[in-house]
Amino acid sequence: MADSVHISILNRRSFILATLGAACSAQLFASSRAFADAGAVLPFERTAHFEEALQKFLTGVTPVEGLIAVDLPEIAENGNFVPITIVAESPMTDADHVRKIHILSSGNPVASVATFRLSPLNGTARVQSRMRLARSQDVIVLAEMSTGVLAIATMTVKVTIGGCQS
Structure with a gap:
């Protein structure tokens, strides 16, 4: 039972990290005009x-x-x-x-x-x-x-x- 709790916490952490990564990537591409050439x-x-x-x-x-x-x-x-x-x-x-x-x-x-x-x-x-x-x-x-x-x-x-x- 302890293993299933541990797995769900890892999945939740992975989900949060993936969501934050996607949000940061989207913001980076959305603000590409701000980068100087x-x-x-x-x-x-x-x-x-x-x-x-x-x-x-x-x-x-x-x-x-x-x-x-x-x-x-x-x-x-x-x-x-x-x-x-x-x-x-x-x-x-x-x-x-x-x-x-x-x-x-x-x-x-x-x-x-x-x-x-x-x-x-x-x-x-x-x-x-x-x-x-x-x-x-x-x-x-x-x-x-x-x-x-x-x-x-x-x-x-x-x-x-x-x-x-x-």
């Missing part, structure tokens, strides 16, 4: 060469300065998490809005730090994030506008403790 996000290949990555943006375009405000500390005590806030001047209408904001770094092992996609539904062209910086370097922010304008801003950050490994 790294190839679709980057407009260029991940390259360690900063100049090459920057040239891919600047080819055939004259960048405009003064349209982007970047809030970045001049001295970062720890390169593992350097806060950055970017605000681009744009009315964010269907005809005139910021499409993408790119962050590049001149001294990291990989030049591309982040790419953010925006639309008029964002309301404002404002991005806040944290990034890793390997050492003291220039950080370049590019904003692609729907009008074809490419805005650029450059800041130098001094890093006391590096955050990236080569």
Whole structure:
């Protein structure tokens, strides 16, 4: 009789585990849109060469300065998490809005730090994030506008403790 009780408990446990597994799997497939496709996000290949990555943006375009405000500390005590806030001047209408904001770094092992996609539904062209910086370097922010304008801003950050490994 003890064996039958033990078997029913195992069956109940197996049923509960199977149900939880199915529920988790269903949720995973239902939220597949939330997973990023790294190839679709980057407009260029991940390259360690900063100049090459920057040239891919600047080819055939004259960048405009003064349209982007970047809030970045001049001295970062720890390169593992350097806060950055970017605000681009744009009315964010269907005809005139910021499409993408790119962050590049001149001294990291990989030049591309982040790419953010925006639309008029964002309301404002404002991005806040944290990034890793390997050492003291220039950080370049590019904003692609729907009008074809490419805005650029450059800041130098001094890093006391590096955050990236080569």
